[in-house]
Amino acid sequence: MGHNGHDHVIDVTDLRRVYSGGFEAVRGVTFHVEPGEVFALLGTNGAGKTSTVELLEGLTPPTGGRVRVLGHDPYAERSAVRPRTGVMLQEGGFPSELTAAETARMWAGCVSGARPPHEALALVGLEHRAGIRVKQLSGGERRRLDLALALLGRPEVLFLDEPTTGLDAEARRQTWELVRALRDNGTTVLLTTHYLEEAEGLADRLAILHEGRIAAAGPPAEVTATQPARISFELPEDFFLGDLPPLAELGVLAHEVNGRKVLLRTNELQRAATGLLLWARQARVELRSLDVRSASLEEAFLGIARNASRNASPTGLSTPSEKEYAA
The missing domain is CATH 3.40.50.300 (P-loop containing nucleotide triphosphate hydrolases)
Structure with missing residues (x-):
């Protein structure tokens, strides 16, 4: 042109x-x-x-x-x-x-x-x-x-x-x-x-x-790659977060624990998931409700909006319902 x-x-x-x-x-x-x-x-x-x-x-x-x-x-x-x-x-x-x-x-x-x-x-x-x-x-x-x-x-x-x-x-x-x-x-x-x-x-x-x-x-x-991926699972019975390999060694940036549910955020999804699964195999435990996923555009959008204005909450944004999203 x-x-x-x-x-x-x-x-x-x-x-x-x-x-x-x-x-x-x-x-x-x-x-x-x-x-x-x-x-x-x-x-x-x-x-x-x-x-x-x-x-x-x-x-x-x-x-x-x-x-x-x-x-x-x-x-x-x-x-x-x-x-x-x-x-x-x-x-x-x-x-x-x-x-x-x-x-x-x-x-x-x-x-x-x-x-x-x-x-x-x-x-x-x-x-x-x-x-x-x-x-x-x-x-x-x-x-x-x-x-x-x-x-x-x-x-x-x-x-x-x-x-x-x-x-x-x-x-x-x-x-x-x-x-x-x-x-x-x-x-x-x-x-x-x-x-x-x-x-x-x-x-x-x-x-x-x-x-x-x-x-x-x-x-x-x-x-979407600008936002961390996430891994979620339920801690096996009688295990605690401290029983996992050191999270920093898995490349985990942040974690949340809610009851037995654990959510990990990482920019190195393969490294974190591999380390976690190898540990589970050695410990002979099953990680129930295991969910491993890259960030969606929705998460990128919300993350960007959050970072851009710590105080203002993003509005006027249509996202799939939680149910659809989890499907």
């Missing part, structure tokens, strides 16, 4: 956004997005995700720093960027009396080289609802209509702000499939989400925003 010597589709350097009251929503954010990748901005509500995306879409100039989309300034050179990007906003404002098909036709009239409206509706699974008025569509169907409109111009870059909020599980899965298909066809996708599962399942790379700054970034597996 060679935009300004870069192959990045999106380039963000030291981006800042300060609102008129002095509130700093984005405080020096730097990241880039490669062609044909799905990049997720993750964060709790108020972390600065939407403010960042609005700057990328060129809705407003940054207070400081620099944004380039497809090699152009999206605010100053809007006419060069806008036709090549698709935007799915958090709230689409459609005339409620028009049908889904009429809305798509009207929108297509404003887009050069638009795909046929019925094709855009079919992509998001709305073809059977084409004749229904917008006001009669469910909230989830309206989200899908938002997405269909964002896809009308066959965008090279697609901005999705919380694309599956308000969708049921089935519609959410369909949206994920569509995003993967678009990526496989070469579309670059930047999405914001507070669903960890969504980021883990879709993103090639992600950045976790916390209070307007990037707290961690990289491929999902790399971000």
